[in-house]
Amino acid sequence: RAAIIASKIPGPAQEHVGSESNQCSLHHFQVSFHQLGWDHWIIAPNLYTPNYCKGACPRVLHYGLNSPNHAIIQNLVNELVDQNVPQPSCVPYKYAPISILLVEANGSILYKEYKDMIAQSCTCR
């Protein structure tokens, strides 16, 4: 039955036709801490670029999506077994930290590195 599916899946060439633009990918996004309502205690940086992942997870998960094997299985389950099982989701894969300078309620000044604050790449899982 996998062969039947394989025949239905558009070949690599067709795969890229049209749906490329809405495929799972990283989107640049910048906010200010003022917009997040935190500017009353964060001194630096002024702007922060968390980015985000958005887009459809194709039925054939190409290498660039760093998908685990489970995502391939989940796709097959959605296709062959039970459509209530959703297709994999487009989520961040790699993150980067940022350093923040902030003032604490007691007047101390804090330099702190927060992990996993910037999405650097995406995956389907």
Next chain:
Amino acid sequence: KVGQPSTALLAEAPTLPLIQELLEEAPGKQQRKPQVQGHPMRYMLELYQRSADAHGHPRENRTIGATMVRLVRPLANVARTLRGPRHIQTLGFPLRPNWMAYQLIRATMVYHHHFHLAGFHLSCHVEPWVQKNPSNHFPSSGRGSSKPSLLSKSWTEMDITQHVQQRLWNHKGHRVLRLRFICQQQKGSEGLELPWHDMSSLDTAFLLLYFNDTHKSVQKAKLLPRGLEEFKKKDSSLLLQRAR
């Protein structure tokens, strides 16, 4: 929820690590940013610019050797001005040894070694404050001598890690680190009455605490069962090909 103040949103999801920390560290919205200007702010801005770029990305070549640095200002200095050329301030620094989440890796006193006040030239240093017999030296700390290292032309940073760790760090609850900040009028300006009371308002000395997170990062993914591990290694493309 549009329009809700971010702190309300934060309160709804206190379980996430960052949110929890923000709730602990972020003064409430109603609380204006505590006005911290002057030397402490300038010092930390310089430390920030040395450690991160304009977008907040930590620099690869940063030298602070910690993931968190807290500048603690003295609670209130009890100035005991001796007659004549010496001036002693007893400085109290509140410590909140949240040792569960952070490991103290370094503690230093940052102060002006030399400075001018109302036309007088002063030379200053820091000593431990001990209730009974004030001892006038810091135990030499393991990491380099506790001899002050001149930072920029005006700041001196003295390592007092051992002093803090021995006396205060492993005790529960809030503790206060007490130190004496002693200034001496330099030659040539004796005799005149120095306005020592001006000293107490200056930010002449503050404490720097360097920490590393003890948060275990997300548990390393457990090793895959042997079989699947082998499969991943040798035939990882098999599944992909078959699906394709």
